[in-house]
Amino acid sequence: MQRLFALTSSLSRRTRSSAAFSTSLLFDNTQKQFKESVAQFAEENIAPHAAEIDRSNYLPKDVNLWKLMGDFNLHGITAPEEYGGLGLGYIYHCIAMEEISRASGSVGLSYGAHSNLCINQLVRNGTPAQKQKYLPKLISGEHVGALAMSEPNAGSDVVSMKCKADRAKGGYILNGNKMWCTNGPVAETLVVYAKTDMTAHSKGITAFIIEKDMPGFSTAQKLDKLGMRGSDTCELVFENCFVPEKNVLGQEGKGVYVMMSGLDLERLVLAGGPLGIMQACLDVVLPYVKQREQFGRPIGEFQFIQGKIADMYTSLQSSRSYVYSVARDCDSGIINPKDCAGVILCAAERATQVALQAIQCLGGNGYVNEYPTGRFLRDAKLYEIGAGTSEIRRMIIGRELFKEQ
Amino acid sequence: MKILVAVKRVVDYAVKIRLKPDKSGVETSNVKMSMNPFCEIALEEALRIKESGRASEVVAVSVGQAQCTDTLRTGLAMGADRAIHVEYPGTLYPLSVAKIFKALVDAERPALLLLGKQAIDDDCNQTGQMIAGLLKWPQATFASKVVLDEGNKVATVDREVDGGLETLSLDLPAVITTDLRLNQPRYATLPNIMKAKSKVIKKLTPLDLNVEIRSDLEVVQVTEPPKRQAGVILSSVDQLIDRLKNESRVI
Numbered sequence: 001m002q003r004l005f006a007l008t009s010s011l012s013r014r015t016r017s018s019a020a021f022s023t024s025l026l027f028d029n030t031q032k033q034f035k036e037s038v039a040q041f042a043e044e045n046i047a048p049h050a051a052e053i054d055r056s057n058y059l060p061k062d063v064n065l066w067k068l069m070g071d072f073n074l075h076g077i078t079a080p081e082e083y084g085g086l087g088l089g090y091i092y093h094c095i096a097m098e099e100i101s102r103a104s105g106s107v108g109l110s111y112g113a114h115s116n117l118c119i120n121q122l123v124r125n126g127t128p129a130q131k132q133k134y135l136p137k138l139i140s141g142e143h144v145g146a147l148a149m150s151e152p153n154a155g156s157d158v159v160s161m162k163c164k165a166d167r168a169k170g171g172y173i174l175n176g177n178k179m180w181c182t183n184g185p186v187a188e189t190l191v192v193y194a195k196t197d198m199t200a201h202s203k204g205i206t207a208f209i210i211e212k213d214m215p216g217f218s219t220a221q222k223l224d225k226l227g228m229r230g231s232d233t234c235e236l237v238f239e240n241c242f243v244p245e246k247n248v249l250g251q252e253g254k255g256v257y258v259m260m261s262g263l264d265l266e267r268l269v270l271a272g273g274p275l276g277i278m279q280a281c282l283d284v285v286l287p288y289v290k291q292r293e294q295f296g297r298p299i300g301e302f303q304f305i306q307g308k309i310a311d312m313y314t315s316l317q318s319s320r321s322y323v324y325s326v327a328r329d330c331d332s333g334i335i336n337p338k339d340c341a342g343v344i345l346c347a348a349e350r351a352t353q354v355a356l357q358a359i360q361c362l363g364g365n366g367y368v369n370e371y372p373t374g375r376f377l378r379d380a381k382l383y384e385i386g387a388g389t390s391e392i393r394r395m396i397i398g399r400e401l402f403k404e405q
Numbered sequence: 406m407k408i409l410v411a412v413k414r415v416v417d418y419a420v421k422i423r424l425k426p427d428k429s430g431v432e433t434s435n436v437k438m439s440m441n442p443f444c445e446i447a448l449e450e451a452l453r454i455k456e457s458g459r460a461s462e463v464v465a466v467s468v469g470q471a472q473c474t475d476t477l478r479t480g481l482a483m484g485a486d487r488a489i490h491v492e493y494p495g496t497l498y499p500l501s502v503a504k505i506f507k508a509l510v511d512a513e514r515p516a517l518l519l520l521g522k523q524a525i526d527d528d529c530n531q532t533g534q535m536i537a538g539l540l541k542w543p544q545a546t547f548a549s550k551v552v553l554d555e556g557n558k559v560a561t562v563d564r565e566v567d568g569g570l571e572t573l574s575l576d577l578p579a580v581i582t583t584d585l586r587l588n589q590p591r592y593a594t595l596p597n598i599m600k601a602k603s604k605v606i607k608k609l610t611p612l613d614l615n616v617e618i619r620s621d622l623e624v625v626q627v628t629e630p631p632k633r634q635a636g637v638i639l640s641s642v643d644q645l646i647d648r649l650k651n652e653s654r655v656i
Contacts, residue, residue: 030599072594
């Protein structure tokens with residue numbers, strides 16, 4: 001175990017891979033500049049906290065990461081400028097997601113839920129009044145956003161949700177539970193789906209904007225998760241929670257369109273998460289296999305290791321190409337559900353494998369929590385489940401391909 | 406008041422340097438390049454002076470090959486108003502760069518010229534001083550604090566010197582080179598990166614400025630420092646003196 005100490009101290013310094021992975025065909029100059037800028041910001045402001053966030057299952061108390069990211073204009077990338085956003089497209093949003101996740105998977109996931117699941121849904125479906133009321137504080141980072149559709153008994157089968165919204169004077173009364181809500185414990189603004197008509201199946205779903213202080217709304221225990229620790233997740237509880245008419249997002253009974261179209265873009269942007277994790281794996285593994293010597297040579301000279309890093313590299317680059325080409329299409333208005341599902345299916349499964357290989361390349365050290373590779377694996381695994389499990393994604397893609405025949 | 410800031414494109418400070426196989430220099434292809442950290446500090450100081458209302462324009466200048474425009478774009482994204490790229494594909498040494506800057510300063514007439522104290526690739530620490538000499542302008546190097554007076558006529562500069570801090574008073578126009586503790590440079594945020602797209606980068610060549618690039622220096626070889634040898638425990642002071650005198654020949 002002698003080697004561990006020498007390598008720990010050098011690994012705790014900057015060990016970012018110096019290889020500038022060729023992405024010249026994917027980005028124009030401005031996008032490259034943005035990528036470098038966010039990478040630097042994330043490396044200096046988020047990465048130093050990553051290990052402690054994972055260990056403690058909390059975001060840092062001494063620095064407000066939400067506000068910092070807001071100051072860096074990261075939250076409202078796809079939101080209109082009049083609310084403080086940048087009015088840019090999904091390529092930029094995916095770049096931000098990738099670089100933040102590279103620094104910390106947990107912060108990346110929370111960022112994705114806030115900026116895409118909540119903010120972007122409000123942007124796409126909100127009335128001007130709703131946008132004016134909620135977006136500015138969400139975009140500045142003063143407020144945190146969340147979205148809740150899944151329930152304890154409605155995950156993949158989300159349309160079978162049981163959370164009820166009964167018509168009342170001036171609005172609706174919500175009763176029920178939501179599960180696995182990212183940012184739930186800290187969010188001020190939440191997009192929540194509930195059934196206004198329990199008999200109408202998918203056509204009975206309505207989307208609502210919930211405020212943290214609404215009487216009858218509360219959050220239950222913060223979940224103790226395998227990975228993405230620090231990205232606070234919890235159960236939401238609605239007990240006769242009154243929601244005013246003006247907080248309906250979209251139209252009554254049309255919630256499923258808000259949900260399903262949102263899911264396509266959610267999958268695209270979240271696909272940046274596994275890309276960042278794969279990059280982080282390479283950032284750790286490449287310097288390690290140069291420094292670590294066995295049998296008198298750096299282990300990176302042995303073919304088995306070279307095979308592994310080659311696989312890791314090609315997994316990252318191919319996933320990256322897929323994600324950003326689909327992002328480019330979405331920016332042009334061509335949103336194809338099977339490709340949106342495809343990019344996260346591809347990136348997430350590759351990321352888990354890359355993280356496993358990263359642990360393997362580090363050998364015994366990979367198994368020790370002082371090294372980040374274990375966290376990379378635990379964080380990567382989430383992306384095979386959240387935003388639609390890999391199984392659901394496969395079903396969506398296969399079904400579409402079959403229909404198109 | 407116009408401020409000119411010199412920025413240099415160098416190998417990123419976090420990169421582990423490798424040599425070219427023919428030992429003619431450091432490997433720069435496929436290596437991450439960035440703005441020299443001291444140049445970032447110089448540009449940040451210029452931007453702060455402008456934001457306090459003391460300067461009307463900040464111009465970023467870089468001398469070198471085509472890709473220097475990347476560095477200039479970063480400078481524009483940080484907030485510089487416009488940029489000048491003096492394009493020259495070959496090797497440049499401080500005196501040539503100083504001559505180019507003298508010609509530029511004669512044309513642009515700024516009241517202040519800011520540079521980083523040295524570049525992290527060659528560590529020359531000469532260019533600022535040489536420009537001041539050629540222009541016959543006052544200079545303050547290793548600045549850790551810069552304060553301008555009411556009328557933008559005098560700059561009071563704290564310099565980090567071996568003995569501590571030295572305070573100089575300079576009449577403008579002047580040359581100031583920046584040291585590490587002067588400020589913390591800002592990030593280029595996305596809105597500013599977007600705004601920078603419409604800012605102008607003017608292209609010039611040394612010929613346009615009537616400067617002939619020639620050098621009295623030639624890099625013969627670049628090698629890595631010798632690998633560190635293991636230490637030795639000696640048994641007496643006499644032995645130490647003998648080793649220092651006869652083996653290392655330092656006394």
